[in-house]
Amino acid sequence: MxxxxxxxxxxxxxxxxxxxxxxxYARQTAAIHAARELGxxxxxxxxxxxxxxxxxxxxRAAESRAVLVPRAQARLGLHLPSDSEIVLVPAxxxxx
Amino acid sequence: xxxxxxxxxxxxxxxxxxxxxxxxxxxQVQILHGxxxxxxxxxxxxxxxxxxxxxxxxxxxxxxxxxxxQETYHVGIAPNELRDxxxxxxxxxxxxxxxxxxxxxxxxxxYAYFAGPYSALEVQPLRSVRGVHLEPVLNRxxxxxxxxxxTIGRLGDxxxxxxxxxxxxxxxxxxxxxxxxxxxxxxxxxxxxxxRVIAPPVPGLDVxxxxxxxxxxxxxxxxxxxxxxxxxxxxxxxxxxxGTGEVLALASRQRDGSAxxxxxxxxxxxxxxxxxxxxxxxxxxxxxxPTDRVSGEGxxxxxxxxxxxxxxxxxxxxxxxxxxxxxxxxxxxxxxxxTPEEQYAMLRDFGFGALTGIEFPxxxxxxxxxxxxWTRPSAASxxxxxxxxxxxxxxxxxxxxLANDGLLLEPTLIREVRSAGGGGGGGGGVRYRHRPEPVRRxxxxxxxxxxxxxxxxxxxxxxxxxxALTNFPVAAKxxxxxxxxxxxxxxxxYTASFAALFPADQPQLVLVxxxxxxxxxxxxxxxTAAPVTRSMLxxxxxxxxxxxxxxxxxxxxxxxxxxxxxxxxxxxxxxVPWPYxxxxxxxxxxxxxxxxxxxxxxEAVRALHRRGFxxxxxxxxxxEHTWPAAGDSAAAGSMVTLFADPHAGDRVxxxxxxxxxxxxxx
Numbered sequence: 007m008x009x010x011x012x013x014x015x016x017x018x019x020x021x022x023x024x025x026x027x028x029x030x031y032a033r034q035t036a037a038i039h040a041a042r043e044l045g046x047x048x049x050x051x052x053x054x055x056x057x058x059x060x061x062x063x064x065x066r067a068a069e070s071r072a073v074l075v076p077r078a079q080a081r082l083g084l085h086l087p088s089d090s091e092i093v094l095v096p097a098x099x100x101x102x
Numbered sequence: 103x104x105x106x107x108x109x110x111x112x113x114x115x116x117x118x119x120x121x122x123x124x125x126x127x128x129x130q131v132q133i134l135h136g137x138x139x140x141x142x143x144x145x146x147x148x149x150x151x152x153x154x155x156x157x158x159x160x161x162x163x164x165x166x167x168x169x170x171x172q173e174t175y176h177v178g179i180a181p182n183e184l185r186d187x188x189x190x191x192x193x194x195x196x197x198x199x200x201x202x203x204x205x206x207x208x209x210x211x212x213y214a215y216f217a218g219p220y221s222a223l224e225v226q227p228l229r230s231v232r233g234v235h236l237e238p239v240l241n242r243x244x245x246x247x248x249x250x251x252x253t254i255g256r257l258g259d260x261x262x263x264x265x266x267x268x269x270x271x272x273x274x275x276x277x278x279x280x281x282x283x284x285x286x287x288x289x290x291x292x293x294x295x296x297x298r299v300i301a302p303p304v305p306g307l308d309v310x311x312x313x314x315x316x317x318x319x320x321x322x323x324x325x326x327x328x329x330x331x332x333x334x335x336x337x338x339x340x341x342x343x344x345g346t347g348e349v350l351a352l353a354s355r356q357r358d359g360s361a362x363x364x365x366x367x368x369x370x371x372x373x374x375x376x377x378x379x380x381x382x383x384x385x386x387x388x389x390x391x392p393t394d395r396v397s398g399e400g401x402x403x404x405x406x407x408x409x410x411x412x413x414x415x416x417x418x419x420x421x422x423x424x425x426x427x428x429x430x431x432x433x434x435x436x437x438x439x440x441t442p443e444e445q446y447a448m449l450r451d452f453g454f455g456a457l458t459g460i461e462f463p464x465x466x467x468x469x470x471x472x473x474x475x476w477t478r479p480s481a482a483s484x485x486x487x488x489x490x491x492x493x494x495x496x497x498x499x500x501x502x503x504l505a506n507d508g509l510l511l512e513p514t515l516i517r518e519v520r521s522a523g524g525g526g527g528g529g530g531g532v533r534y535r536h537r538p539e540p541v542r543r544x545x546x547x548x549x550x551x552x553x554x555x556x557x558x559x560x561x562x563x564x565x566x567x568x569x570a571l572t573n574f575p576v577a578a579k580x581x582x583x584x585x586x587x588x589x590x591x592x593x594x595x596y597t598a599s600f601a602a603l604f605p606a607d608q609p610q611l612v613l614v615x616x617x618x619x620x621x622x623x624x625x626x627x628x629x630t631a632a633p634v635t636r637s638m639l640x641x642x643x644x645x646x647x648x649x650x651x652x653x654x655x656x657x658x659x660x661x662x663x664x665x666x667x668x669x670x671x672x673x674x675x676x677x678v679p680w681p682y683x684x685x686x687x688x689x690x691x692x693x694x695x696x697x698x699x700x701x702x703x704x705e706a707v708r709a710l711h712r713r714g715f716x717x718x719x720x721x722x723x724x725x726e727h728t729w730p731a732a733g734d735s736a737a738a739g740s741m742v743t744l745f746a747d748p749h750a751g752d753r754v755x756x757x758x759x760x761x762x763x764x765x766x767x768x
Contacts, residue, residue, distance in 0.1 A: 049222075049229055052173040052238070056222030059172055063245045066166075070246070071319050071641075087644050090572035 148283050149292065153299070154240045155277030156522065158306030160254060160267065162315040163348075163517055164647055167245055169254055169268070174219035174241040181209045183233030190231050197224055242268075250318050252363040253352050253462070253515065266363065267311070267515060269463045274519060277306035305522035307533060312348035312517045314649045317341055320641045321353040325615075328634045329355055332620035338365040338494040339638070340614040343649065344502035344603070346538045347511035349460070349495075350611070350649055366465045369491035370597045370616065373583025374428045374565075374627075376449075376487030378553055379500065380437045381421055383448035385549045389439040390421050396435040403431045406479045410434055410486075414565075425556040426564035428580060430486045437485035442473035445481055451544045452500040453510055454492055459541075460513045468492045487583060494599075498614040501579075501601045504557070505609035508550035512539040558606040568632035569602055571639060574655075577609070578602035578635065580627035585619060595619045600631035604639055610650055613638065695742055697732035701725045703746055714738035723748030 067073060078084040131139060160169040177198060184190045187209065195205045198216055208214035219241050228234045242257050255266015262276065263269035280303035284292050321339040329337050334357070341351040354364040384390040401415025414427045424432035437445060450456070455470030469491040471480075476489075483489040495513060503510040519534040545553070557577035560566040566578040578600060585595040599616040603609035615631040615638075624630060642648045693713050698706035706725035710717045718741055729743045730736050747753075 046229075048238075049226075049236075052222040053226045055172060059170065059243060059245070060221075060223060062167070066246050071323055086641060088572070089574060089640050089643055092573075092640075092643050 147285060147287075149286050150281055150283050150300075153280035153282055153301075153303040155279050155303040156240060156305040157242065157261075157277060158271075158275040158308045158522060160271075160275075161308065161310045162313050162318070163310060163350075163649060164314065165310070166315045168249060168311065168313070168315070170243050170245065171240050172221075172243045173238050174221055175225045176218055176237040176239055177216045177220060177225060177228070178235040178237065179208055179214040179216070180233045180235065181211070181214070185232050190233065193227060193231065194234065197228055246315075248322070249315060250313055250352060252354055252361045253313070255463075265463070267309075267461070270461050271309055271516075274309060275306040277522070278304040280304070308520045308522060309516060310518040310520065312343075312346075312350060312515055312536070313352070314350045314647070316645050316647050317351040317642060317649070318353065320638055320645065320648075321351040322355075324634050324638045324641070325353045325355055328615075328617060328630070329357070331622065332617060332630055333622040334617045334630075335619040336364065337615070337617045338368075339616075339634075340365050340494045340498040340612075341638075342498050342502055342513060342612050344505035344511075344609055344612045346536070347499070347502065347513045348517060348536065349498075349513055349515050352495075363462065363464065365494040366460065366462050367493070369466050369468045369493055370599070370618075371488050371490060371583045371586065372492050372497060372599060373487040373581035373597070374430075375497060375579055375581030375599055375601050376490060376492075377425055377428065377433045377485065378504070378557065378579055379449055379452050379454075380433055380440070380445065380485040381425055381556065382452070382504075382545050382549060382553055383440050383444055384421065384436055385552055386448070386545050387440070387444060390436055392420060392422070394436075395420055396424075396432050398429065399431050401431070403434075405434065405482065408479050408482075410482065422556045422559055425579070426559040428560075428565045433485045434482035437481055440481070442476055442481055445484060446470070446473050448544075449484065449490065451510070451542060452503060453496055453541070454490060454500065458493075458495055458499055458513050460495060461515050465495075466493050468496055487581060494614050494616050497599070497601055498612050501603060501614065502612045503544050504550050504553050505603045505612055506550075507547045508543055508545040510541040510544050512541050514539070554603060554606060554609075557603060561602075561606075565626075565628045566600070566602075566632050568628055569600065569636045569639075571636065574604065574639075574643075575606035576602055576604055576636075576639070577606035578632070580632060582625065582627045596625040598625055598627035598630040600627050600635050602635050602639075605655065610655060611639075611642070692735040692737050695728055695730050695732055695734050695736055698725045698744070699727055699732065700751055703744075706744055706746070710742050710744065715740060715742040717741070718743045719746065720744065721746040724750040726750035726753065 075086065157171040159167055159171065161167055179194065181187065191205050191209070194200070195202070198218075198220065200208070200216075208216075219239055225236055229236065244251075244254070253266055255268040255270075256264055257268055258264035263272035268275070281300045283298040283300060286292050321341060325337050325339050328334070336356040337354070339351065339353040340349065342349045352363070352365050354361055356362065356364070381390075395418040397418055398412065398416040401412045403410045410430045412427075412429050412431050414429070416423060416427060416429065416432075419427070419429050419432040421432075421436060423429065424436065440448075449470055455468055457465050457467055471489065480489055499510065499513050502513075514536050516534075517536050518532055521531040521533060554577050557579055558575055560580065561570050561576045561578050565580045566576075569576055569578050581597075581599040581601070583597050583599070584591045585597050586592070587595065597616060597618055598620060599614065602613045602615075604611040604613065613635050615634050617627075617630050617634075619625075620630050642650065693715075695715070696709050696713055698709050701709065702724065703719070703722065707717050707719075710728070715736065716739065720743055723746050726745050726747050728745065736742065
């Protein structure tokens with residue numbers, strides 16, 4: 007088998023260099039792309055978290071006694087029951 | 103002129119010297135100073151950033167978030183990077199709430215920075231705008247800022263707990279910040295590249311508090327209403343579970359609207375609230391028997407150069423009477439049977455004059471002087487609740503000991519500590535769970551029961567009748583004491599207080615209400631603090647999620663349980679928690695299902711409830727029939743399905759039975 011000549015070695019090294027460079031470039035590009043995507047997802051999650059917190063806050067405000075009791079009294083004619091108006095129902099046996 | 107060979111040698115020497123210098127410099131740069139240059143290069147192209155740790159959340163006992171950490175943003179604008187400054191400017195101004203002037207000012211800078219912080223919702227439309235740089239920052243958020251604000255506390259500007267539980271629990275909640283290295287360009291701007299995480303941030307632990315958000319709201323609203331109605335200077339409400347020492351609600355309010363945690367920090371003279379502790383000493387040491395009587399002295403008694411009066415003079419009183427009508431004369435006479443050391447020891451054993459040990463950064467010990475500092479009237483004064491200053495939380499714990507069969511517990515605000523992400527509803531591993539922490543046995547089980555019986559008499563026939571409920575027995579004591587202002591008793595100023603155990607047998611709830619200096623109407627606790635207590639109890643009973651063991655509660659309603667089935671007074675055989683969970687209550691006796699055909703829905707459901715049945719509704723309008731059918735027997739507590747229809751009334755009439763009049767009993 008004929009020994010590789012000098013220029014073949016040069017070509018081989020050049021190809022190896024190009025492949026390595028391309029691999030580094032590709033890896034960096036993919037990483038930057040992934041980082042950008044991760045950032046976007048983080049932003050979306052933060053946005054959804056914020057949205058959820060806002061909704062929870064509004065639900066709690068709407069459910070609070072300060073809001074519900076006056077509305078129930080004004081619109082439905084309800085009132086806070088005295089203890090004599092609270093009917094307590096017996097629980098059945100222990101089976102679920 | 104030198105020969106060529108010499109010239110070549112000179113050149114060669116010069117090159118060699120040059121190379122030697124180069125190598126020497128390389129050695130100097132690479133080897134001798136290599137580390138320094140490497141560090142400098144590293145510093146120029148990388149930056150070490152701190153990764154904030156997410157602060158743990160605070161939840162109420164049912165998992166309702168009270169304090170959470172959320173990502174918010176600082177916003178940086180690079181005007182030269184904006185594609186369309188006019189359109190982008192309008193959007194940015196709108197989202198950040200900037201005036202036209204502020205935006206014009208920002209445009210003139212190289213880089214405008216708006217600290218905000220802005221919520222994720224506010225900055226969401228700006229994410230895609232070129233030239234807008236968002237800097238995430240974690241911020242504390244209180245979903246309902248008014249709930250238990252003083253107890254929960256707040257963070258300082260440094261992000262550390264500055265007050266309340268945020269401060270006490272800071273080491274648990276804070277977590278540990280991480281670090282990462284990011285690449286940056288010549289101008290110091292960070293590259294959009296993955297950060298090299300050196301140490302990941304460790305999120306703080308979540309803490310489930312003992313507070314019940316619904317009870318807390320009930321307490322706050324009741325206190326606010328009372329202070330407004332009575333034009334009072336301030337007040338406190340404490341609710342706790344005597345079986346565990348868990349504080350369920352804490353409300354404090356001052357006239358100026360502030361809500362400093364006065365239940366822990368402000369002391370007051372308890373007045374008649376303390377009479378029960380003199381009675382505890384007398385009963386424990388057997389210095390009084392149930393039949394012992396002392397004269398009421400016609401309501402005025404002069405002793406040791408001082409006149410003691412009663413508002414409700416009695417000819418003679420037993421110990422129970424003294425508590426029931428809150429007689430100063432009788433309790434002073436009975437207390438004379440104790441030595442100062444015995445009287446002091448009992449008050450000390452109930453926790454007065456000492457910190458309760460609750461996890462709050464500030465707490466007052468109150469004042470209980472040792473017998474060596476007493477004057478001659480001190481024994482009588484202490485029996486009446488003077489010469490003694492206490493905090494509302496101390497009073498609540500002392501009454502809690504009476505409720506807990508004589509065992510004093512340490513109060514707590516912390517129910518559980520969980521790993522991050524668990525929330526109140528589970529998921530995160532439990533690192534700590536509160537167990538009742540006994541401090542000492544103050545009185546025996548029998549003495550505690552006898553004292554509760556006396557307190558029950560206060561509500562049934564004494565000074566606390568305004569707190570009485572129809573179906574549940576309540577044990578309580580009123581206290582009206584003169585206020586000390588600048589070291590002296592202020593004329594016409596009083597503290598009205600009320601301590602209640604609910605229900606009187608096997609109490610589940612201890613309530614302490616204190617109203618400072620009511621100006622409108624009566625200043626007596628019987629007319630001020632007692633009705634507030636009743637109102638709160640009624641609301642707690644009607645609330646869905648309040649921490650009451652309703653199965654156990656049902657057994658504490660003997661009057662109702664003994665009532666006949668058809669008694670309109672309200673039948674309380676058992677109570678089911680909602681959402682329903684099976685409990686220890688057994689199968690009830692079998693009863694006939696009432697005929698509710700033709701009734702309105704409300705009357706029909708009420709009639710079935712009175713018989714002790716649970717009701718499932720099918721349809722709407724007028725009750726048509728039930729399953730099991732009317733007249734059949736079913737176990738109390740079983741489900742009866744009620745079928746209704748808007749036109750059922752006609753069909754009932756067609757069957758020959760006239761629909762019963764509204765409100766008639768089946």
